[in-house]
Every structure is written in C-alpha cells, then in structure tokens.
Amino acid sequence: MGLAKRIIPCLDVTAGRVVKGVNFVNLVDAGDPVEIARRYDEQGADELTFLDITATSDDRDLILHIIEAVAAQVFIPLTVGGGVRAVEDVRRLLHAGADKVTINTAAVFNPQLVKNCSDRFGSQCIVVAIDAKQTVWGATPAWEIFTHGGRKPTGLDAVAWARKMQGLGAGEILLTSMDRDGAKIGFDLNLTRAISDTLTIPVIASGGVGNLQHLVDGVKLGGADAVLAASIFHFGEYTVEQAKKHMREQGIEVRL
Amino acid sequence: MPVLSEVADVAIIDYGMGNLLSVSKAFEHVAPQSKIIVTSDPAVIAAATRVVFPGVGAMPDCMRELKQRGLTEAVKQAAASKPFLGICLGMQALFVHSEEGDCAGLGLLSGKVRRFPAAAMRDEHGQKLKVPHIGWNQVHQTAMGAKPHPLWAGIEDGARFYFVHSYYAEPASQDVVAGFTRYPFAFTCAVAQDMLFAVQFHPEKSQAAGLRLLANFVTWDGLR
Numbered sequence: 316m317g318l319a320k321r322i323i324p325c326l327d328v329t330a331g332r333v334v335k336g337v338n339f340v341n342l343v344d345a346g347d348p349v350e351i352a353r354r355y356d357e358q359g360a361d362e363l364t365f366l367d368i369t370a371t372s373d374d375r376d377l378i379l380h381i382i383e384a385v386a387a388q389v390f391i392p393l394t395v396g397g398g399v400r401a402v403e404d405v406r407r408l409l410h411a412g413a414d415k416v417t418i419n420t421a422a423v424f425n426p427q428l429v430k431n432c433s434d435r436f437g438s439q440c441i442v443v444a445i446d447a448k449q450t451v452w453g454a455t456p457a458w459e460i461f462t463h464g465g466r467k468p469t470g471l472d473a474v475a476w477a478r479k480m481q482g483l484g485a486g487e488i489l490l491t492s493m494d495r496d497g498a499k500i501g502f503d504l505n506l507t508r509a510i511s512d513t514l515t516i517p518v519i520a521s522g523g524v525g526n527l528q529h530l531v532d533g534v535k536l537g538g539a540d541a542v543l544a545a546s547i548f549h550f551g552e553y554t555v556e557q558a559k560k561h562m563r564e565q566g567i568e569v570r571l
Numbered sequence: 572m573p574v575l576s577e578v579a580d581v582a583i584i585d586y587g588m589g590n591l592l593s594v595s596k597a598f599e600h601v602a603p604q605s606k607i608i609v610t611s612d613p614a615v616i617a618a619a620t621r622v623v624f625p626g627v628g629a630m631p632d633c634m635r636e637l638k639q640r641g642l643t644e645a646v647k648q649a650a651a652s653k654p655f656l657g658i659c660l661g662m663q664a665l666f667v668h669s670e671e672g673d674c675a676g677l678g679l680l681s682g683k684v685r686r687f688p689a690a691a692m693r694d695e696h697g698q699k700l701k702v703p704h705i706g707w708n709q710v711h712q713t714a715m716g717a718k719p720h721p722l723w724a725g726i727e728d729g730a731r732f733y734f735v736h737s738y739y740a741e742p743a744s745q746d747v748v749a750g751f752t753r754y755p756f757a758f759t760c761a762v763a764q765d766m767l768f769a770v771q772f773h774p775e776k777s778q779a780a781g782l783r784l785l786a787n788f789v790t791w792d793g794l795r
Contacts, residue, residue, distance in 0.1 A: 317694065317753050319707045319731060356778070361707055361733075387596045392733060392776050412592045414735075414776060437628035439703050439735045486703050486735075515689065517701040540701055570707040570731045 319570040321361035321541035345549040358555035367397030379411040386412025419444040420462040433484025443485040447473035448493045492522040499525025507537030527561040579608035582619030597775035601786040613645035622649040626660030631672035657769030681743035707731040730780040732772035766793035
C-alpha cells in the first residue's frame, strides 16, 4: 500500500455559479459552488479544482469569496485557476485559501511567470494547466497547445512544453484534451501517457470522462497520477465514492 | 512594552510562508471556543498556551523570513517549553540541516532533511513514482514506549493524510519517530520530542483524520 491515485471533481465557476459546457461552450448551470464542494467532500473527493471561466475582469473577485467560503468548511486541498496572470494573482488566491494555483494562458506568453511563482511560493502550489489538441506534425502524432480557454492555437508542442514547465518549477501538470472535453468518450490516453512518461512531476488527466471505466483507463493506460472529472459528478450520474469503489475493484489504490 | 489584551490558546506563527488561512480555519472548526491567533509577534507567541509552526515553500526562504522577522528565538523557545505542532516545512525546519539550498535549520532535532532520490523512485512493479510526493498516503504510527502518542488518539493506524513535498526528514535517532510513510521506502512523517510534535503531511487538509489530530493537539497537555 502506498500513495493513492486521486479523484478530483472540477468545478467551472462563473458569476458565482458552477457551470458545465461542451468543448468549452454551451454552458449549463450546475449549482452553488459551496454546496457542491461540501457534497464532494462528503463523498470522499481527494481534492477539488475550481476553474474561474469568467471572461471579464469585473467579476474576478467573486472567486476569492467563493474560495474563502469553501476553505472555511471543506478541509481537503483546493486548487484554483482561470485568469491567473501575475504573481499577485497567485498570492491573492493562496491568501483566500487556495492550496494550489493553476497557470495556463499566462504561462505561454510569459513562461518566466511559472518560475517566479514557484520561487516565491514553492513548486508544490504551482500547477501548469495545458489544453492540448491532436494535430499532425510530420509522421508522428502530436498535440498542440491552445490558450484562452481553448480558442487560440499556439504552434507549441504539448510534450516539449510540459517538460519546459517542469524545468521552470511547475509542481504538477493539469492536462486537458480539448478533443475529448465534454465528449464523454474517455481521456486521450496517448496524450496522457506521452506527457506522464516524459515527466517526473505528477500529471492530472482531464477531459472526456463519461463513465467510471474511463477513470480506470486514465490511471492504468494513461499513467495519470490523478483523474479529474466534472459532468459525471455534477449531474448525479455517479458519486465520487462509486468512482473510487470501481477503481479499487480494478486494482487501483484509492482512499476510501 | 505593549500590553497583551488576549492570550492565545493557539498561536499560529506567521512568517510569510504558507497557507495560514487553511490552518487557522481548521483550528477554528475543531475548537470554536478557543482563541486562535495568527501572529508574527514574539510576545504573543511567548504568551500563548500552545503554538503551531506551519509552512509551505522552500527551506532557505523559511529560515531567512524567520530571521528577518525576529522569530527564530521565539520558535525555539516555544518548541522547548509548551505544546508545539510543526507542519510540513515547519517540521523540516526543526532539524539541523536541509539539502534544500544546503541550508541550516533550527537544530531542535538531530538529523537532516533530504530530497527524494530520483534513482529510487520506482514502486514494486517498477512504475515511476513522481516527485513532489502529492496526495493521500498512509501514516503508520510507531509505538513510542508503552502507549501510542496522545496526538494519535482516535486515528486509525495506517489512516491516510494529505502530503505535498519533495524533501523528507531523516532523524538521527529512532526515538523521536512517531510515524512513517512509504514512498517507496519508509520515511519519517511524524516526530515527537517532549512537548514538540511535528508532521510532514497537512492535517489541515486531511479531512476527518487531520481534523482529529488538530483537535487532539488543542486539548493536549504536553504529556505522554
């Protein structure tokens, strides 16, 4: 027995509500963030991730209040991301009760931000989020990174980028397949395996979970250290506890 | 000399390193009647009934911040004189030396802090183990003398706690080891010496088991 594989429910938050979309668009209301966080904690979630998908800066402070409220009631690790552009953004989120902060778009435009943040706060709290899409560059399959919530291509190779982020002090990678996000057909296992094999830091697989076997595959075939899912939990299809029991039946060590 | 208006039941040391809000919220949750003060004032720390020394980040920054804020002596005195709980970096800093930045610690415990060695990070199936060690791992309590340490009361042996770290403490003496964890080898995740108790994991983030440990600390008289 040793370290358990983690199940991380993800809450996309905007205007103070949890929402869920398909391929980053068509958002549907999924409920109150504090209420949902408490429910997942009771079900045995190992960690919670909040992604602030608010498009405008006006509502930025809302996420701080949400994190403060959750941190006063839920005593498991909280990761927060979305719109993080500066060291000061990271400081404010950590101060509000976040344990880890994810940096996505800003890392592409300013990779030094990852180093500055990990030097200042420790690499254990800096998660670099990568949104990647399968592409064709030469003969081998490859994945290109997109920014701005998956809207802008960058021409960057996801595997090389992940290595670079590890070198700059990222403590963990949150890897989302944009091809799979919301499609409920399972993780992009080749992408997950390629990134996990090349890194020495943990990888959280994200994007595409439609059933419990997908979570198992992410760990066993993709080599993920943690699996992240949203819609299968938000709409009550499965509880986190059911997911863990299924993983344990398949021989994966979990916290139950 | 300022007059202390209130004496803290629990003083949480603020030296600019860490998730102080998470730690204080967790104490407020388990001890709603207690006076919990987050402080960087040596006088408040000296007057407190019990002291918590949290911390995340890097060891050289930790030692520098303690020094700059004039807290080094306050931490040492508290650790030697009253119920004292070190968490994560707050455990590592108690040792003589850390490999992280080749840095001297407070020297309250003999031993050193080492990085997980890349070459050893394989599980029994040959799978690569990642560093940082992030997530929920089992804490095996060690029998210290005739009975288990009071801070383990009501916590199952082998219960899972939340870890996030790349370095681990290696005490010079087995006598201070209160708990160990395997990743993949056994490393010390809890130490106890007199009224000092320190853990590598994060009780404030370890749900029921962690809250129980904090509740035990709040009522601990410092005796075995």
